[in-house]
Amino acid sequence: KLLDESGVQSNPDSRSGVKTKPPHPQKTCGVCLESFHTSKPPALGCGHQFCQRCWKQHIEFAVKDGMSQGIPCMEQKCNLLCHFDFVRQFYTLPQDPSLEAAYNAHLFRISVSSHYQLRFCPGVDCTYVIYGETPKPRKVQCTGCKTTFCFDCGTPPHIPTNCETIKKWLTKCADDSETANYISANTKDDKLPSTQSLIRETKNTFIPDFCWMCMGDWKNHGNSYYECSRYKENPLIASTNSQHQAREALKKYLFYFQRWENHNRSLHLEAQARSQIQQQIEEKVNSNQGTWIDWQYLLRAGELLAKCRYTLQYTYPHVYYAESGPEKTLFEYQQAQLEVEIEGLAWKLEHVGDYQRGDVENQMDVSEKRRQTLLARFVTA
Incomplete structure (x- = not known):
């Protein structure tokens, strides 16, 4: 009774002392709308559940399309991203070298972009990463392509204007x-100003x-x-x-x-x-x-x-x-x-x-x- 009132499902068979193996619950995939049976449906920390085939296709397509911000959950308006171990359980990357290279490049971009001391060089076709011990708006120069930029916002150096202001100005x-x-x-x-020759x-x-x-x-x-x-x-x-x-x-x-x-x-x-x-x-x-x-x-x-x-x-x-x-x-x-x-x-x-x-x-x-x-x-x- 206490379990029922608190919202925790109890096993009625446990009261009779008879131990039975519960059947795998049936789930409906929110993408393909097909039913699937599993004791542990694949899901992220958000709890949204989809079938294994849809997860595999979603991850494969995301890797091939570039994944600029990571592989998101398939549920609409869910911002949770798939972590490395979750991706590995659906796709054996070494079987496809090109896919593995694309996924490793994705992990590298995510790692650099999320690190507060690292910045990608904005130079054309430049793959260099700039390290800043004390991140702040300042002029830095890439040792590879010699491009100079603001370490904080990535725009050309703009002192004495701050990053927020220069972005507004360039947009304007x-x-x-x-x-x-x-x-x-x-x-x-009625009339336009005349031009004076000076x-x-x-x-x-x-x-x-x-x-x-x-x-x-x-x-x-x-x-x-x-x-x-x-x-x-x-x-x-x-x-x-x-x-x-x-x-x-x-x-x-x-x-x-x-x-x-x-x-x-x-x-x-x-x-x-x-x-x-x-x-x-x-x-x-x-x-x-x-x-x-x-x-x-x-x-x-x-x-x-x-x-x-x-x-x-x-x-x-x-x-x-x-x-x-x-x-x-x-x-x-x-x-x-x-x-x-x-x-x-x-x-x-x-x-x-x-x-x-x-x-x-x-x-x-x-x-x-x-x-x-x-x-x-x-x-x-």
Whole structure:
């Protein structure tokens, strides 16, 4: 009686003292809907039971299809995965070398993906695994294919922007919804803004009078602070209609995206310039205009320029999502200071014949200090 009330089935034959062997219970497979008899039906810890033939086919198909996340239970909405011993009881893998190799590769992927100190290299066709003693967002480089990436999220290195923010930014840049926002913001406009020509031509020589970042008049920028790196939001935008709000949101996005893209293009152009510098150094050495060591500072300057510009490029997603306040204001100020020094270094490297070695090296030192100051203040260790 106690067993019946507690929900535990009792054996009625045990009361009479007659020992009988209970028949194997009959089960219905939830996949093929056929009945099967077994004293111990195959099941995972979740308790969902299916016939042995369905389990075997399910495991075999899963192994051949790749099993990116493991072999799941066949029950709908059950997330439990099949462990190694459970798989082995249905399929003798050594009988099929290709299947065994696929399953071992699956186990290896699962082991690496679930280990907090291991990451697969995201390089194309690269099978290297990166080990990190202290897992955190940081730049790592594969020793095989030389691909650099963030150890925590697998995207390209993105300091000082954190992993969550850079994922949102990259998704936003690739999302087609920005096209819809543009259409919404620019539909039914009475007139479009006119284009101003800020380059004047004199005797076939183009003299720039504008900032290449914002296309604004250069004389309005001042000497120490790039106003064009800061986006001035409209404080009254919340009280306007949806079309004006869409226009403002698009304007803010394009402001930061254009600067992001400008620095990205500069990185590619400056990479080509470094190749030209390498060639020029070889020519100077071959013509006895100094030794190889004498001209190494130019290569160091090019590498430092790329490192500083890459950091500057990834400051824009951070500012785009940052909330207004003293922290954002300080970040924008240091961002502008870094940009001033980077453009100064780029100019001197481009016109290296007009500057002494000490001028270039001094600009390198100031640029790196600006970069380190920004990272030390806003990057969490």
